[in-house]
Amino acid sequence: MKDFKDKVAVITGAGSGIGRALALNLAERGTRLALSDVDTTAVADTAGRCEKLGVKALPYNLDVADRAAVYAHAEDVRAEFGGVNLVFNNAGVALSADVIDMTWEDFDWLMNIDFWGVAHGTKAFLPDLIASGDGHVVNISSVFGLMGIPSQSAYNAAKFAVRGFTEALRQEMKIARYPVGVTCVHPGGIKTNIAVNARGIKETNDIEKVREGFELIALTRPSSAAKIILKGVEKNKARVLIGPDARGFDLIPRVVGPRYQDLSAPIARVGLKAAERFGFDL
Numbered sequence: 001m002k003d004f005k006d007k008v009a010v011i012t013g014a015g016s017g018i019g020r021a022l023a024l025n026l027a028e029r030g031t032r033l034a035l036s037d038v039d040t041t042a043v044a045d046t047a048g049r050c051e052k053l054g055v056k057a058l059p060y061n062l063d064v065a066d067r068a069a070v071y072a073h074a075e076d077v078r079a080e081f082g083g084v085n086l087v088f089n090n091a092g093v094a095l096s097a098d099v100i101d102m103t104w105e106d107f108d109w110l111m112n113i114d115f116w117g118v119a120h121g122t123k124a125f126l127p128d129l130i131a132s133g134d135g136h137v138v139n140i141s142s143v144f145g146l147m148g149i150p151s152q153s154a155y156n157a158a159k160f161a162v163r164g165f166t167e168a169l170r171q172e173m174k175i176a177r178y179p180v181g182v183t184c185v186h187p188g189g190i191k192t193n194i195a196v197n198a199r200g201i202k203e204t205n206d207i208e209k210v211r212e213g214f215e216l217i218a219l220t221r222p223s224s225a226a227k228i229i230l231k232g233v234e235k236n237k238a239r240v241l242i243g244p245d246a247r248g249f250d251l252i253p254r255v256v257g258p259r260y261q262d263l264s265a266p267i268a269r270v271g272l273k274a275a276e277r278f279g280f281d282l
Contacts, residue, residue, distance in 0.1 A: 001236075012089055012121055013092060014035035016042055023035055023057065024053070027055045030055060031086070033050055035047050035060065036061070038091075046059070056081075064121060070124045071124045083132050086136050089118040089121040089138070110154045119165060136181040140187065145159030145160050166182060166183075188220060189243065
């Protein structure tokens with residue numbers, strides 16, 4: 001897909017972060033937009049900004065964990081826009097917890113959004129992408145879909161699952177010769193609200209300190225991430241890495257293999273102690 005003008009794009013998690021940045025970038029290119037989020041005020045704001053750029057942009061309230069709601073959303077978009085060319089399964093949440101401490105409720109909550117939300121969006125809109133004759137699905141994984149990280153087992157599980165699901169889908173589209181490109185995106189640290197909105201952050205923490213700490217390690221702005229993703233779509237890339245940290249996460253397992261797990265454990269222990277000195281209750 002070389003031209004986004006007059007195409008129809010569906011973006012989940014469009015109320016902020018990468019989702020909002022994708023919407024604004026595509027609006028500037030003349031793409032019509034179906035934007036969704038659980039935060040109705042935020043997604044309405046995104047849609048309003050896009051309409052000021054001269055395109056049709058409609059906000060929808062959507063919980064991607066709800067399969068029936070996603071399929072109903074696909075029907076609504078089909079009726080309103082006539083078809084779909086691009087789907088960005090971007091909505092996601094975070095959870096920080098060791099396996100031994102993690103509750104099933106939190107585990108299910110994350111998997112239902114971060115993995116099943118991607119699967120729901122892909123399955124619901126795939127017939128439209130095929131019918132368009134020029135479709136593309138973009139699924140957002142993470143650098144945590146490349147390496148396992150302590151306290152991130154649930155997030156790792158979801159993002160590794162997104163990676164495997166998306167890579168298999170790309171091959172299926174090629175085997176069947178369907179006109180659908182498939183891209184899996186692995187962002188590093190992006191300056192969004194995902195960390196401060198994560199479950200598992202103890203109430204004893206100062207949220208502003210958490211925000212400031214995340215800002216220090218988040219190396220990429222959402223607007224830059226959106227540009228990189230759309231360039232990947234234009235080139236029909238199988239995998240898109242965002243940020244220098246993402247390239248590092250991609251390289252380490254290639255170089256040292258599974259031994260990275262033993263090498264990273266003592267580093268993580270030092271990092272936890274340093275975080276505690278800065279006032280984070282972990």
